[in-house]
Amino acid sequence: MGRWCAVVGVGQTRHAAKRGDLSMVGLVREAAIAALEDCDLSWKDVEALVIGKAPDMFEGVMQPELYLADALGAVGKPMIRVHTAGSVGGSTALVAAHLVQSGQFSRVLTVAFEKQSESEATWAITPKIPFQPPLVAGAGGYFAPIIRSYIQRSKAPADVGLRVAVKDRKNAMRNPFAHLHLPDIDIETVANSPLLWDPLHYLECCPSSDGACAMVLADEQAARKTPKKPAWVLGTAMKSEPTMFPGRNQINPRAGRECAASVYRQAGVRNPREDIDCAEIYVPFSWYEPMWMENLGFAPENEGWKMTLEGATAFDGDMPINPSGGVLSSNPIGASGMLRFAEAAMQVSGRAGEHQVSGAKLALGHAYGGGSQFFSMWMVGSEKR
Amino acid sequence: MREVAVVSFAQARSVRRDILRNEVEILMPVVAEVVAASGLSRDRIGFTVSGSCDYLAGVPFSFVMALDGVGAWPPIEESHVEMDGAWAMAEAFTRLQHGDIDSALVFCFGKSSVGDLPDVLTLQLDPYLVAPLWPDSISVAALQARAMIDAGLTSEREMAEVAVRSRRDARQNPYAQLSGDFSVDALLAEPCISSPLRRHDCPPISDGAAAIVLAAGDVARGLCEKNGRTPAWIRGLDHRVDAQNLGVRDLTKCPSARIAAEKAGVSAAPIDVAEIYAPFTHQEILLRRELGLDSKTRINPSGGALAANPMMVAGLIRIGEAASRVHKGEARRALAHATAGPCLQQNLVCILEGE
Numbered sequence: 188m189g190r191w192c193a194v195v196g197v198g199q200t201r202h203a204a205k206r207g208d209l210s211m212v213g214l215v216r217e218a219a220i221a222a223l224e225d226c227d228l229s230w231k232d233v234e235a236l237v238i239g240k241a242p243d244m245f246e247g248v249m250q251p252e253l254y255l256a257d258a259l260g261a262v263g264k265p266m267i268r269v270h271t272a273g274s275v276g277g278s279t280a281l282v283a284a285h286l287v288q289s290g291q292f293s294r295v296l297t298v299a300f301e302k303q304s305e306s307e308a309t310w311a312i313t314p315k316i317p318f319q320p321p322l323v324a325g326a327g328g329y330f331a332p333i334i335r336s337y338i339q340r341s342k343a344p345a346d347v348g349l350r351v352a353v354k355d356r357k358n359a360m361r362n363p364f365a366h367l368h369l370p371d372i373d374i375e376t377v378a379n380s381p382l383l384w385d386p387l388h389y390l391e392c393c394p395s396s397d398g399a400c401a402m403v404l405a406d407e408q409a410a411r412k413t414p415k416k417p418a419w420v421l422g423t424a425m426k427s428e429p430t431m432f433p434g435r436n437q438i439n440p441r442a443g444r445e446c447a448a449s450v451y452r453q454a455g456v457r458n459p460r461e462d463i464d465c466a467e468i469y470v471p472f473s474w475y476e477p478m479w480m481e482n483l484g485f486a487p488e489n490e491g492w493k494m495t496l497e498g499a500t501a502f503d504g505d506m507p508i509n510p511s512g513g514v515l516s517s518n519p520i521g522a523s524g525m526l527r528f529a530e531a532a533m534q535v536s537g538r539a540g541e542h543q544v545s546g547a548k549l550a551l552g553h554a555y556g557g558g559s560q561f562f563s564m565w566m567v568g569s570e571k572r
Numbered sequence: 573m574r575e576v577a578v579v580s581f582a583q584a585r586s587v588r589r590d591i592l593r594n595e596v597e598i599l600m601p602v603v604a605e606v607v608a609a610s611g612l613s614r615d616r617i618g619f620t621v622s623g624s625c626d627y628l629a630g631v632p633f634s635f636v637m638a639l640d641g642v643g644a645w646p647p648i649e650e651s652h653v654e655m656d657g658a659w660a661m662a663e664a665f666t667r668l669q670h671g672d673i674d675s676a677l678v679f680c681f682g683k684s685s686v687g688d689l690p691d692v693l694t695l696q697l698d699p700y701l702v703a704p705l706w707p708d709s710i711s712v713a714a715l716q717a718r719a720m721i722d723a724g725l726t727s728e729r730e731m732a733e734v735a736v737r738s739r740r741d742a743r744q745n746p747y748a749q750l751s752g753d754f755s756v757d758a759l760l761a762e763p764c765i766s767s768p769l770r771r772h773d774c775p776p777i778s779d780g781a782a783a784i785v786l787a788a789g790d791v792a793r794g795l796c797e798k799n800g801r802t803p804a805w806i807r808g809l810d811h812r813v814d815a816q817n818l819g820v821r822d823l824t825k826c827p828s829a830r831i832a833a834e835k836a837g838v839s840a841a842p843i844d845v846a847e848i849y850a851p852f853t854h855q856e857i858l859l860r861r862e863l864g865l866d867s868k869t870r871i872n873p874s875g876g877a878l879a880a881n882p883m884m885v886a887g888l889i890r891i892g893e894a895a896s897r898v899h900k901g902e903a904r905r906a907l908a909h910a911t912a913g914p915c916l917q918q919n920l921v922c923i924l925e926g927e
Contacts (some may be wrong), residue, residue, distance in 0.1 A: 200744045242626055244632050248696070249693070249701065254696065254698050256813045262814055263813075263814070267662065268659075269654075269657055285666050285669075286670075288670060307700075312632060426647045426736070427620075427650035429645055442647035503622070
């Protein structure tokens with residue numbers, strides 16, 4: 188794994204449907220400055236930058252990192268731009284961690300963002316390509332059939348998705364940065380919201396957000412000099428599989444299972460449900476919580492929904508999932524993965540505030556993208572292992 | 573730092589418009605060729621990383637379909653940069669430093685012919701203040717050429733000489749798009765497109781793809797020995813970025829290229845061959861100075877980007893061309909350079925050496 192790397196500073200924006208008060212530059216700076224202030228460092232301490240976001244068409248700027256370079260203090264420094272679909276926020280953090288672990292740099296700033304209000308994501312995801320049928324169905328249209336097939340296969344009751352939606356939105360009430368604060372949400376309101384893509388109701392889907400997330404990563408020596416407790420990176424992995432391949436299991440993708448197995452092995456996790464204290468996982472549509480419970484090895488196949496129904500994934504459950512409110516409460520797509528990684532780091536360094544899971548020492552950050560074929564994950568801990 | 577070498581390189585022939593093949597179809601034979609040439613089997617490749625940019629084709633997630641074409645089953649450790657393949661190689665180099673994997677596949681592709689490239693590149697600029705004025709990439713480069721001429725750093729004649737040399741050298745390069753014998757006076761008699769730039773000062777618009785395989789230490793030695801070539805060891809690799817805003821930069825200078833060259837260790841020993849990614853003639857003149865190259869270094873024997881300029885690919889081609897010279901024993905120490913953004917905003921320098 189190379190040298191030790193730790194998360195020493197975390198910053199994120201207040202997420203909203205439209206941050207009309209900020210340009211793209213303002214948005215990324217809000218997160219980056221917060222991350223630097225979190226660890227008492229300044230722009231000059233940053234040796235290299237890794238920037239991530241989802242497709243350029245979301246804002247209509249080609250390679251926006253070039254335009255953002257000076258706003259992020261990158262002038263005269265190395266800067267790299269990662270794009271791995273929805274998993275990009277996670278992959279971006281991993282590339283940044285590798286720059287530290289490889290011994291190339293001591294302090295790296297990583298930033299991921301999306302200003303979705305400046306374009307229309309469903310349009311940007313589904314343009315018409317010659318000789319392909321235009322399927323202007325958005326991401327929900329792609330994932331709904333997979334969810335239906337999961338329900339049929341696992342015999343999960345119909346209200347599992349509704350419960351995930353309520354749970355994550357209730358968690359978001361503890362998170363001041365979350366886009367959606369819906370204090371009165373309950374099963375009824377979710378069930379009575381419009382059906383968008385059977386079985387997904389409007390309130391079972393992620394919002395479209397403006398937002399950014401930033402982290403300062405440091406090697407061991409630099410981490411010891413920062414004021415707060417570092418979150419140590421204990422395992423990193425990215426795994427990909429093809430979109431179009433009849434042998435794929437789209438409900439329980441092999442790339443996800445192997446990605447999880449890799450980070451568990453690196454972090455010395457034998458029994459994920461017992462060893463891991465909490466997890467921030469990428470759940471853009473409610474039913475992906477039970478599905479990923481199985482993919483991540485927290486539950487046997489076809490039984491992930493039981494964890495949701497039994498309350499195991501609730502804030503006070505034995506395996507709290509998305510205490511921050513998750514993607515269902517804030518979804519600046521390119522940043523959503525990094526938010527999962529950063530929230531996991533906040534948990535193990537004891538700075539998650541109102542949504543702190545008590546005694547969290549080992550946490551999983553998870554992101555996925557494309558047709559659920561790109562995965563990036565990291566394990567972070569309060570101690571080195 | 574762990575020793576890492578380029579062990580094989582392959583590229584597609586650059587063409588103005590490949591109407592028969594999509595990006596994936598251009599790429600697939602190149603990947604097959606580079607893997608075969610490395611001597612590694614697919615399942616032994618530890619990490620795969622690609623470079624491309626959706627805006628060229630005007631579709632999101634173009635790297636997704638490329639990955640499907642290249643193959644990712646069983647699942648692979650994989651990443652992507654929305655940049656030239658040279659930066660994908662930088663990511664692979666970092667990954668190889670960990671010690672748990674020994675090899676990496678880097679590939680990139682770009683089909684510039686789908687849109688109007690100079691206008692597409694406008695979308696790289698500040699979206700609120702500059703892009704709405706719609707300056708195209710040639711006009712932006714012309715500002716830099718004009719600044720250099722005004723500062724006495726070059727002349728239209730010297731720029732034409734770069735074009736003549738590039739096209740002449742490209743005659744030996746079967747992958748080049750534009751080659752032949754031209755006279756400086758004849759080129760200077762042509763009208764300007766965007767003063768002071770004439771057609772010969774600008775790169776051709778190209779569709780293309782390229783790939784390399786990297787390997788570490790003894791794995792690289794073993795593979796190269798079997799294939800009868802000298803490993804091209806990466807002895808220095810650095811990249812830097814400048815501010816984009818053209819008003820805050822002195823366009824006659826390129827500080828990011830200068831720092832990258834220093835950090836990569838260019839001056840430590842003589843450079844036999846340099847492959848410089850200079851899309852415009854005046855940029856080669858500027859970069860020779862910023863990279864610290866003298867007249868003893870052979871510049872762009874492939875013809876460079878003035879002979880073939882597939883976007884997101886031309887930078888990795890420079891690395892591959894430089895590595896190939898080392899593979900064949902034609903250069904002991906070679907420099908490869910890549911650029912991105914308007915007026916050489918971002919620059920990468922890689923030093924490759926034989927044993």
